[in-house]
Amino acid sequence: MDKLYLFKIGGKVIDNHAALQSFLKRFAALPHPKILVHGGGVIADQMAMKLNISTEMHKGRRITSEAMRDLVTMVYGGQINKSLVASLQSLGCDALGCTGADAGLIRSKRRSPEPVDFGFVGDVTEVRKDMLIKLLKLGLTPVFAPLSFDQEILNTNADGIASALAQALAADYDVHMLYCFEQAGVLLDVKDPSSLIEVLSLRYYEDLLKDGVITEGMLPKLEECFRARKRGVQHITLAEASACLSHAEGQSFRGTRIEL
């Protein structure tokens, strides 16, 4: 099977111009079929402030109002996505910017309003694998904004999009899913970079969960990783963006590998 590299980058990479350019240069040069999934970053919050769109929250989690959904469609699907596509094209990488609505690639279901209505937020239900593979076979590099489609555009977690894409492609490609991360990987002690866990097995993870070592922010990300691994995604790594790239380039790297 052909290798396929699926990178997910978040705000920490997107918001730092130098880090982003360095990332894109190395990403563009990777010879294998590849996909980039990006998150949002502070740009959407800044734009919301400028436009006086307030961010509603519930217990630390955002609620996506209709105005906020329209804003993220504009910022994630327009500003960030097209700027990434233009940069990649100028670096010789044949990028194609997509939301889940484009070519019906990522269908979702709007999250139930019970117990909490998170608004215009979707959870991925289906990836249109046949079309995605056809686009990859044309030599294109899909670049996904964190937006899915359920008769309308819905705000969607970028980790979830990356994981769903990886799962959909695992029967056809040897998929490497790389979550680019602000830390070296999963740390036993978040304040100590040397406490990196190089291989996180499901059993070890469950022990850490019991011991309360996994912080709340890491929990959904790792749940997503184990779900993807169980559903056949061959290689899953969490590491700093430059380490993820080193891995894809076949060099040694520091990071956390997810195993069952």
Next chain:
Amino acid sequence: MDKLYLFKIGGKVIDNHAALQSFLKRFAALPHPKILVHGGGVIADQMAMKLNISTEMHKGRRITSEAMRDLVTMVYGGQINKSLVASLQSLGCDALGCTGADAGLIRSKRRSPEPVDFGFVGDVTEVRKDMLIKLLKLGLTPVFAPLSFDQEILNTNADGIASALAQALAADYDVHMLYCFEQAGVLLDVKDPSSLIEVLSLRYYEDLLKDGVITEGMLPKLEECFRARKRGVQHITLAEASACLSHAEGQSFRGTRIEL
């Protein structure tokens, strides 16, 4: 040769919710390969006002500052384009939203700063025909924002994009280029809808130019039409959006046909 319908819609259709939904419903149902090119509309101006980005003008023509280019990337490439794509997908039309940067489909050259620097504006130089045809053959309906690519995204006239796409495809498809228009077509007297010119030949056009009948706003649009016609585009029509659709549906319609 297969027929291909290429519609260009401007602000008058985009800004009117009911007119737009009616247009999209009929457009989605057209059985032939098709492409939609959209302009901007008032949404970009409204957003520019909200964000305190001033619109610079030169003799009635807009100058695209860098801030304005970023804004139109967001509004045209995100908000308008993705909302059209989502509507078409929900109507069963397999739309794919694109700027000229996506898959390198529309290359341009930034307009010379002499005699007037119009800023981040590009004129189309090349359509990547082979890739565009591959996307059409996948059954996709490309939806183009008025943005092209010259190492970065450039603001680009939607009529020019439509015309360049039509020209690029004319050797492979029997192309119908339809400029949806706020009037019934080209009128001898703009105040009199019954003065519609049903067939505008090049010779008749040149006579009208001499007589000063062609208004300044129509001039670039008609120049673009005759350029496309001379370069092989088989069928070119200017008409109201609903008449353009009737034409594509094989019904009778009122409009102006461009002939050499």
